[in-house]
Amino acid sequence: MKIIEIEDLSHRFSDGTIGLDSINLTIREGEFVVVGGQNGSGKTTLLRHLNGLLLPSAGIVRLAGIPVFKDLPRARQMVGMVFQDTDSQIVGETVYDEVAFGPENLCLKPNDIKRRVSGALKLVGLTHLANQRPNVLSGGEKRRLVIAGILAMEPRILAFDEPFSNLDYPGTIQVLKQILTLHRGGQTILIAVHNLQEVIAFADRLVLMKKGKVLRNGNPYELIEELEGFGIREPCPIRLEMEIQSWLS
Amino acid sequence: MAELTVFGFKPGKSVIHRLDVRFKLIFLIVISLASLKASGMSLFLLTLVLVAVLSHAGLSLKPVMRALGYVFVLLFFIFVARALSTPGDPFIEFKFVSVSREGIQQGALVCWRFFIVVMIGLCFVSTTRPAEIKAATEWFLNPIPFIPEKRVATMMSLIMRFIPVILNQARETADAQRARGVENRKNPVYRLKKLGIPLMRRTFETAEKIAVAMEARCYSENRSDPELSANKRDWLALFMVICLCVFILVM
Ligand SMILES: Nc1ncnc2c1ncn2[C@@H]1O[C@H](COP(=O)(O)OP(=O)(O)O)[C@@H](O)[C@H]1O
Ligand SMILES: [Mg+2]
Numbered sequence: 211m212k213i214i215e216i217e218d219l220s221h222r223f224s225d226g227t228i229g230l231d232s233i234n235l236t237i238r239e240g241e242f243v244v245v246g247g248q249n250g251s252g253k254t255t256l257l258r259h260l261n262g263l264l265l266p267s268a269g270i271v272r273l274a275g276i277p278v279f280k281d282l283p284r285a286r287q288m289v290g291m292v293f294q295d296t297d298s299q300i301v302g303e304t305v306y307d308e309v310a311f312g313p314e315n316l317c318l319k320p321n322d323i324k325r326r327v328s329g330a331l332k333l334v335g336l337t338h339l340a341n342q343r344p345n346v347l348s349g350g351e352k353r354r355l356v357i358a359g360i361l362a363m364e365p366r367i368l369a370f371d372e373p374f375s376n377l378d379y380p381g382t383i384q385v386l387k388q389i390l391t392l393h394r395g396g397q398t399i400l401i402a403v404h405n406l407q408e409v410i411a412f413a414d415r416l417v418l419m420k421k422g423k424v425l426r427n428g429n430p431y432e433l434i435e436e437l438e439g440f441g442i443r444e445p446c447p448i449r450l451e452m453e454i455q456s457w458l459s
Numbered sequence: 460m461a462e463l464t465v466f467g468f469k470p471g472k473s474v475i476h477r478l479d480v481r482f483k484l485i486f487l488i489v490i491s492l493a494s495l496k497a498s499g500m501s502l503f504l505l506t507l508v509l510v511a512v513l514s515h516a517g518l519s520l521k522p523v524m525r526a527l528g529y530v531f532v533l534l535f536f537i538f539v540a541r542a543l544s545t546p547g548d549p550f551i552e553f554k555f556v557s558v559s560r561e562g563i564q565q566g567a568l569v570c571w572r573f574f575i576v577v578m579i580g581l582c583f584v585s586t587t588r589p590a591e592i593k594a595a596t597e598w599f600l601n602p603i604p605f606i607p608e609k610r611v612a613t614m615m616s617l618i619m620r621f622i623p624v625i626l627n628q629a630r631e632t633a634d635a636q637r638a639r640g641v642e643n644r645k646n647p648v649y650r651l652k653k654l655g656i657p658l659m660r661r662t663f664e665t666a667e668k669i670a671v672a673m674e675a676r677c678y679s680e681n682r683s684d685p686e687l688s689a690n691k692r693d694w695l696a697l698f699m700v701i702c703l704c705v706f707i708l709v710m
Contacts, residue, residue, distance in 0.1 A: 261675055286677045298665045299672035303589035303620050304468065310590075315677040320686045341470040345623055363676065 213239040213398055219269035221255055229255035231422040242393050244409050245402045247419035248441030253402035257369045261289040290360030294372040296352045305355055306340040312363040330362040334388055350381030354388055367398040374408050407445045469585045471517045478696055479689040480591040486700045487583045493704040494575045501710040502571050509578050516586050530577055534570040541566030594685030609680050628661050
């Protein structure tokens with residue numbers, strides 16, 4: 211089933227900058243799609259169209275058949291978005307409150323909120339920190355907390371913007387494992403990165419962007435040769451093999 | 460901000476933890492006010508009660524006292540100021556400085572009251588979830604017209620959440636400037652400007668990001684109401700607190 215359909219999407223910012231230039235892209239439910247491109251290529255702008263944080267200058271984005279602009283709350287509940295800067299998206303004073311923020315916005319009943327929060331915390335393995343303040347968590351834990359906050363809203367698509375930036379090696383592994391677990395559970399995953407090392411081995415599809423355009427869209431291994439032209443470092447095959455093995459063990 | 464961590468919620472199952480937050484907020488205000496009028500004897504009683512409550516709530520006294528170091532410094536200055544400025548029987552005289560007996564008494568009393576108010580605040584904060592404090596604020600503001608209570612409550616909790624972040628950013632910016640020798644410039648206005656402007660810019664950028672992240676999670680003013688419920692235990696506690704206050708005032 212096609213869960214995301216993007217047709218001729220263009221975005222022009224108020225200062226005239228072209229953010230996106232006639233993008234066409236379809237994503238099936240359960241797919242693991244990586245969007246690659248150097249800084250400024252339009253990845254963040256593209257993700258923000260999925261939940262209507264930005265609205266198109268031209269073209270249309272449909273989620274499971276319904277245009278995003280027709281029902282913004284639905285789009286925001288359907289697409290859980292993890293932003294690049296963790297610190298400025300954690301709004302709760304405790305880990306528990308942070309995860310409860312989304313369900314409270316959905317006007318759920320107290321019991322449902324409790325159930326969803328404990329479920330999400332369990333899924334990311336932060337149950338024991340429920341009463342802690344977010345600023346005492348490590349980088350990897352913070353990012354998992356943000357993911358839990360999104361999961362509690364029960365989205366169908368998870369969109370990550372540079373999920374590994376500013377993370378150390380253990381943090382990267384924690385977050386990657388989390389994403390893989392969610393994908394195995396059937397979630398549709400969309401990841402925007404400027405460095406493919408961590409994720410390319412798991413992607414079903416690689417979408418390469420440059421200057422607001424989607425120029426390549428296909429099997430990641432067939433596109434490896436072309437990465438240099440997009441300002442992306444080619445993942446190192448030896449380290450890749452090793453890391454995949456250690457991550458999956 | 461490690462010094463401030465005692466002023467935080469400590470999960471527990473004590474009676475104080477389970478009291479309705481609205482009642483606790485009232486107790487906080489009433490007892491603080493009463494203690495401002497209390498005599499030495501009743502302050503002693505109140506201290507005993509507070510120590511009992513603190514230990515019942517699972518807070519050990521030692522780390523609390525250590526964390527209150529700054530408060531003790533402040534209390535010391537209040538004490539000295541009182542002791543020197545109250546006229547009466549001279550207790551110690553040294554040249555033209557004289558400390559009166561009444562001054563010492565007065566100073567000690569004022570410090571003790573102040574200390575008790577701080578302890579009551581500590582009791583409240585460490586046994587109440589921030590989300591509950593927010594809910595109670597919303598509840599008390601609800602009957603007042605022209606105040607958007609939900610918005611105020613959200614703002615309050617965002618401020619609480621982001622003060623440490625902003626302080627951290629301030630420290631980072633200040634360090635970065637010190638690394639480039641800003642201390643060679645003696646003009647405080649210049650230095651304040653150089654620190655303030657980037658810090659403001661960063662704070663606004665952070666605020667923008669928070670707003671977008673909240674929007675992405677469907678934030679609107681129409682959200683689940685917080686759960687507050689009072690039962691017999693809360694009314695009983697209210698009765699006891701009133702008795703305590705009356706006792707304090709008449710003693
Ligand atoms: N609010 C904005 N106003 C004007 N231009 C913007 C704005 N946000 C992004 N851009 C521009 O749009 C382009 C794409 O940016 P972005 O989507 O953030 O790229 P990426 O996430 O791939 O690094 C960049 O050239 C950027 O300068
Ligand atoms: Mg970006």
